[in-house]
Amino acid sequence: MSNLPKNKITISNSMNDYINTVKLARSANTARTYKTALDHFSNVLIKHSLLPDQINPDKLQEDCMAWFIADLKKFSATTERLYLTAVSGYFEYLVAENLSNINLSKIRLLIKQRARRPSQRLPQFPKEYIEKMIIYANNLAFITAQDENEHLRNLRDRAFLITLADTGLRVHEACALRRGDLDWNEGKALIIGKGNREAIIRFSNRALTCLRDYITARSKLDGASKRTLASLPLFARHDRGAGKKIKPITTTTGRNIVEQRILEALGEEAIGTITPHSFRHYFVTTVLQGSGGNLKLAQELARHKNIAVTQRYAHLSDEELDKSYWDIFDEANK
Secondary structure: OOOOOHHHOOHHHHHHHHHHHHHHHOOHHHHHHHHHHHHHHHHHHHHOOOOOOOOOHHHOOHHHHHHHHHHHHHOOHHHHHHHHHHHHHHHHHHHHOOOOOOOHHHHHHHHHHHOOOOOOOOOOOOHHHHHHHHHHHHHHHHOOOOOHHHHHHHHHHHHHHHHHHHHOOOHHHHHOOEHHHEEOOOOEEEEEOHHHOEEEEEOOHHHHHHHHHHHHHOHHHHHOOOOOHHHOEOOEOOOOOOOOOOOEOOHHHHHHHHHHHHHHHHOHHHOOOOOHHHHHHHHHHHHHHHOOOOHHHHHHHHOOOOHHHHHOOOOOOHHHHHHHHHHHHHHHOO
């Protein structure tokens, strides 16, 4: 905190002190975002003739937040909420440091009454691209490779992409799988997922087939590792850096696999349209469509803690709406 006497501390001084406390507890990106929010708040104060470089924080009143909320309407609802979080945190800091006696309850009420709620956006992904990617992935097994490492990468990437599409695993969860996690007879794996919760993941027959092909092809490497097979990663590195060692792929590698194969399968224009998480969206949508819209089933298989998250996927495409419409009315008018 600034060494200045309290009556000499300006709003700008206190904002700098607040950002320094944020830097200690939060990420650098968060600190930068909070600073941007406070810079915008300073501009709002200046518009209302309150100069942050000249006045003391005890001059701030609840109306200042009302001005700020009104000014944020030009931003998206998500940005608005983020900036309000930053500025309300600043007010809490001022009260905690006895630099202002602003009424925090009124601030919270103002935000509740006047701020917008970010809309629940439907997860967007090009389904046809995912399906083309799956076809391409399956064909990786039949591509002539220049060497053994390339052959293993082709089989690994095929198994990795099909696993993402058919299990709903998050990319870091898939990368962390070990051979011993998977019960090949049951077609299931026990993992520690999001929120440190245990979960059972089910594997389709095609995912198991791809995984078996890959594991069989690398059996010599696994056998020479002098480690128990159960402890070895399910998806391993096959590059010069790994050599003959069996090292797990990282989340970054998982993302790179998706990006590289998108480029090969769909071209540069498709880069950015599909991420590893797009395969999870595809998985949930496929479960819903195949189960007649069974939200509870989709929630359980996707491991969504809140069914409202699953509900965002429960939509019909225009093509499906068209088909249903004509089926109903053509049948009625026969």
